[in-house]
Amino acid sequence: MHRTEISVWTPATLANINVGFDGLGCALSGPGERLVMRRTDAVGCVNIRLIEGADLPLETSLNVAGVAAQSLLKALGNPCGLELDIFKEIKPGSGIGSSAASAAGAVFALNALLNAGLSPDALLPHALDGEALASGSRHADNVAPALMGGLVLCPPRGLPMSIPFPRDWHVVVLHPDVAIRTEDARKVLPESVAFVDAVDQARWLGVFTAACYQDDGALAALALQDLLAGPHRAGLIPHFEPIRTIALRHGAIAGGISGSGPSTFWVTMTADDSAQVAHELKAFMRHEGMACDIHQTRISARGSRIIE
Template identity: 45%
Template sequence: MNEIKLFSPATIANLSCGFDVLGVCLDNVGDEMIVRKSDVKGVRITKIVGADLPLETEKNVSGVAALALLDEMEADCGFEIEIYKKIKAGSGIGSSAASSAGAVFGINALLGNPFSAAALVKFAMQGEKLASGSAHADNVAPALLGGFTLVRSYDPLDIIRIESPPELYATVIHPQIELKTSDARSVLKQNISLKSAIAQWGNVGGLVAGLYTKDYDLIGRSLHDEIVEPIRSVLIPGFDRIKKTAKENGALGSGISGSGPSIFALSKGKETAEKVAGAMCKIYDEMKLPYEIHVSKINDNGIKVLALK
């Protein structure tokens, strides 16, 4: 096997209450990538379609993630990477994570899978560090593992995968503005009140319990953010109206997807998720703000192999 073509999915991070520790994998939104072996050692980004991103290996998140993997093992070949971007940078649905996770997944597969999917997370995190200044795993973990993921600890890295309740669907609306993760992180407070922390802990526990028990009402009650959303939401046009209308149209709950500006909602059933999507679109249509809208079931598998050569 000398070449692999793959689909690297978009993800929703934080899920309101789980800043930097919770994420979920989407099914029908993502990038395509081709990774192939080369006789020349090292990593080269040979093509990027759909985005103006650097081809220099050390300046590209996929290149940095790939180099982190190769630093841990001896390979008798090099690798070339082509990236076909479908996830816009700065959209809040894991654009950099898709490139980082896809690169390490592809190289690992061509080397005979010496690392497990969970072990690949630490390499993909280095791409996230380049993109945002923080080596967080809440996007790359669900992209690699599928379903929902909880980062119990970063030191040492300890990630728990959680299967999605079968009827859970995500709706994501992306207003066509760019909000860089590094900028969105810069507005956050470094200290929070004990009262807010207690509320947040309760919601994280409630969300995880709701996912395990398939208690959709509990999932909805737990999609509440005491800490980050009140600060970041002012950066997103129409956020409060979008969130209110999502709930009124049957969503279990909603919030900021990652660092924004995308807004997500979780719903029980595809019909409700599509109804929520229509209501969200109507608000941005009224505001005359361009947007993209996605309705997706939860992807329990993560990155998908499209072709092998």
């Protein structure tokens, strides 16, 4: 008997992770986004019934989840119609994969609802159709880990590749209550970079990858150098330099801008250090009169999943 309804949960993600601009991302254990999808008799039609937690368009062609679901539904031969309820726990413009969670969750849900049996690699192009609506590009560094979980390397050509992630990392994510659109954050980036910076960035990515395969969390953190995007985007992030100073002073061993911002991420090696960093950052933001969300989380091996 065919399912008529399914609920899925898709994690927030970190993209770039300093050392892998446009090519590296990971899934987090939280926060996440819930999507409920129902089969309808309106063949080929995707209807978004409600969205809670964000002011986003219900019109299918203007909604990331709607575009992704429509793309996959068409590829499957439009066997039915769909109705979507979206519960946003990841704020749009946060830099931790809000649009990617919607796109990945939509195609994962449809694949499961119809028992289509497609792999994450096969689902990815349809999720990217939705992600492109929000970001203006088809970079997979948020969408791939949202679907696949874990730490994912996205080459310029070919399919994303899962690589081991540091098991001893704890991550604090600070999201100030401002929004930065990916398209706007890309406008501050230069069209070219110094040759020496490109070479050094490649070296650091090599060190990071080797450290992950050696399960050396401290070395992987040391390799989180951002020579290409971070220096240009730091000015977009409210209080970035004092936030960085506070995090590193109270237990973080590395960190930087998550995706296009405004969220920042801070790596610690223990839960106690993670709690201390979160406490100090929250106190600083309160002192500055700026609302924020702070998440104490970890890299998660699981991406989109069915929930009951």
